[in-house]
Amino acid sequence: MSAIEIPRELIPADGRFGSGPSKVRPEAVQRLARDADDLLGTSHRQPAVKGQVRRVREGLRTFFDLPDDHEVVLGVGGATLFWDAAVFGLIRERSAHAVFGEFSTKFAKSVDEAPHLADPVKFESDFGTFPEVEAVEGVDLYALTHCETSTGVAMPVQRPAGSGDALVAVDATSAAGGLPVDPSQYDAYYFSPQKAFASEGGLWLALLSPAAIERIGELSGSRYQPPILDLQTALDNSRKDQTYNTPSVSTLYLMGEQLDWLNSEGGLGFAVENCAAKANHLYDWASRADFAQPFVKEPGERSNVVVTVDLDARVDANEVASTLRENGILDTEAYRKLGRNQLRFAVFPAVDHDDVVKLTAAIDHVVERLAE
Ligand SMILES: *Cc1c(COP(=O)(O)O)cnc(C)c1O
Numbered sequence: 184m185s186a187i188e189i190p191r192e193l194i195p196a197d198g199r200f201g202s203g204p205s206k207v208r209p210e211a212v213q214r215l216a217r218d219a220d221d222l223l224g225t226s227h228r229q230p231a232v233k234g235q236v237r238r239v240r241e242g243l244r245t246f247f248d249l250p251d252d253h254e255v256v257l258g259v260g261g262a263t264l265f266w267d268a269a270v271f272g273l274i275r276e277r278s279a280h281a282v283f284g285e286f287s288t289k290f291a292k293s294v295d296e297a298p299h300l301a302d303p304v305k306f307e308s309d310f311g312t313f314p315e316v317e318a319v320e321g322v323d324l325y326a327l328t329h330c331e332t333s334t335g336v337a338m339p340v341q342r343p344a345g346s347g348d349a350l351v352a353v354d355a356t357s358a359a360g361g362l363p364v365d366p367s368q369y370d371a372y373y374f375s376p377q378k379a380f381a382s383e384g385g386l387w388l389a390l391l392s393p394a395a396i397e398r399i400g401e402l403s404g405s406r407y408q409p410p411i412l413d414l415q416t417a418l419d420n421s422r423k424d425q426t427y428n429t430p431s432v433s434t435l436y437l438m439g440e441q442l443d444w445l446n447s448e449g450g451l452g453f454a455v456e457n458c459a460a461k462a463n464h465l466y467d468w469a470s471r472a473d474f475a476q477p478f479v480k481e482p483g484e485r486s487n488v489v490v491t492v493d494l495d496a497r498v499d500a501n502e503v504a505s506t507l508r509e510n511g512i513l514d515t516e517a518y519r520k521l522g523r524n525q526l527r528f529a530v531f532p533a534v535d536h537d538d539v540v541k542l543t544a545a546i547d548h549v550v551e552r553l554a555e
Pocket residue numbers: 203260261262263264286328330331332333354355356357375384385386
């Protein structure tokens with residue numbers, strides 16, 4: 184196989200299209216370098232670093248236009264840790280899960296294996312769609328996933344009809360910061376910084392309603408909780424603008440930068456429109472191309488932050504992705520375990536629209552050359 188050189192004018196200025204870790208804005212990295220000496224390598228119990236925690240907490244409150252009685256809580260470990268924290272600190276007895284991809288499957292599995300909880304209810308659907316979630320007697324927490332990053336499906340964040348006092352917990356790891364959400368429709372909306380918030384991994388963040396805060400208090404005193412998973416401990420620390428154990432300071436800083444930028448551009452409304460325009464470009468392109476089509480058939484189920492595109496059998500998606508990679512266009516590979524002949528692109532707010540337009544032109548070029 185001879186190397187394909189993509190013409191320079193078709194190569195995006197920034198070639199990062201990964202779904203997480205995702206593009207970090209160079210402006211933010213430059214500012215971190217400028218401020219690093221007063222911040223990196225300094226105590227997380229002192230005002231400088233606590234100021235970064237406060238900046239992130241307040242930035243999220245503004246961005247999501249949170250009601251005064253909601254709280255922003257954070258800790259070390261990423262969204263994956265939050266699943267296990269929920270197993271101890273949010274689910275009282277039985278949860279029900281929308282299961283429609285790798286991430287939602289993992290959370291349901293954590294619950295399945297927890298000896299102190301009843302078997303979870305699972306609403307499943309084929310990957311590439313999302314299931315309907317219905318109210319079930321005895322369920323005290325409904326687990327939704329706003330965007331299944333493994334498939335590129337987005338589901339609306341809505342309390343299931345008839346769910347009463349049960350909590351709604353939403354894995355918003357790739358959705359938060361790019362898809363619309365109404366705080367009245369969830370009790371816990373949790374995510375990590377390395378997706379739409381253009382920072383690095385290692386933290387989890389959660390927006391909590393008063394009902395979630397009350398549940399955390401109720402369960403914290405009533406069963407054993409491993410200290411690192413104890414949400415009451417996380418809540419107590421967050422209220423003091425700190426984390427239970429040592430966080431990555433650069434992660435906090437870069438997330439603060441991204442929030443300042445997003446809020447200066449118009450907040451969530453800006454981000455939603457910005458991502459939708461880029462996703463529409465990709466879906467239109469894939470629908471028109473004679474070698475590709477959107478993986479998610481139902482337009483209303485397609486994510487505007489993570490876009491998945493199936494390629495026809497005569498074009499090898501791995502070959503396309505590796506040719507793109509050789510030309511500096513990175514992380515367009517599909518989620519591996521999905522096992523499809525597919526490309527996947529994130530169009531989080533940090534990704535420039537012009538670069539998405541160049542990306543599709545670059546892929547057209549590669550596919551043409553591979554066919555020669
Ligand atoms: C990336 C992702 C996770 C895992 O996040 P970590 O920060 O690696 O723990 C969980 N759920 C969804 C939907 C994701 O996209």
